[in-house]
Amino acid sequence: MLTILKERTEEIEKVAAKYPSRRSAMLPVLWMVQQQEGWISQEAMEEVAEVLGSTVAEVYEVVSFYTMFQQKPVGKTHLALCDTLACAVCGSMEAAEYLKTKYGIQKDKVTPDGRFSLEYVECIGACSIAPAMLVGEVLHGNLTPESLDRIIASCP
Template sequence: MSRFGFNWENEEKFDALLERYPDKQSLMLPALWMVQYQEGWISLDAIRFIAKKLERTPMEVYSVASFYTMFQLQPVGKYHIQLCRTLSCMLCGSKNIQEYLQTKLGIKVGETTPDRQFTLSLVECLGSCGTAPCMRLNDDYIENLTPEKIDEILDGLCHDR
C-alpha cells in the first residue's frame, strides 16, 4: 500500500495526459517528473504509486527511474548542483571546480549540507561541452564555471534564503 499520492494539480495533469498517450506505460517518464517536481525526489512509495497507476510492477518503474540520472531516488537539498565530470569539462577544469565546491559547501560529492540547502552530485555530459566546465543548478545551466562565478551565484542564493 502506497502512502504517496499526487496533489490535485498532478492528478488533473495525469488524467489529461492519459487522453493523449497511446497507453498507460507511455506515461512513465511524465509521471516520474510529476513526482519529482512535487516532492523533490522519488521515494519507493511514489514508485509503488506510479506502478499501480500505470498497471506495471514497481520493479519496472524503479528500473526506469534508476536508469536516468535526472531522477533523484534519495532526498536532495533545496539546490541540487550537478557538476559535469565528462571529458570536455574535465579538460577544462571540472576537477578543480569540484574541489572548490566541496570546500565552499563543506560537503563531498553525494552529500547534502546539514541545513539541507545544497546537494552536490557528479553527472555525465550535460550536452554543453562548448561552454565547459558546466553544471546544473536545479533546472538552470551554469556554464564557463570559475570559482568567482560560483561565489557570485551561490552567495546570491544564500542571501535569498
C-alpha cells in the first residue's frame, strides 16, 4: 500500500511511460521522493519497488550508489561541501570550520532547528571555483567567510 507516493501515482505513470521498462524510471522516481521527503527512507524504497515492479534490494542498490540520494533525514537546506583535493587545498576545511563555529553546522548532523545539514562529498566538478559546495541543488564556489554568510542568510 502506498503512503508516501499515494498522491503521485499519475505522475509516476507518466514518467514510467517514457521508458521501455518500468524499472528504468527508478532514478526520476527516487528523485521525486527525495524532493518531496528530503530523503529516501526504507518505507519509500519499498513503495518505489512496488510501483516500479522492482525489488527493494534493487532500489537500495541505486539509492546507495548515488551520493545525491540521502539515506537519512537532512535539514531544510542540505549543504554538500566538497573535500576533495582542489577544494581541500583552497580551503574547504576552513569553510567547514567557519560553518561549525559561527552557525553550529556540523558534518553529518542536522542543526537543532532543522534548518541545515552538512555532508562532505567527493569532487562535484567545480574545481575551477574551489572551494565549492552545493546548497540544495545550487552550486556555490570560491567560498569565503563573507560568501558563506550571504549563503546562510539567503536560506529559509
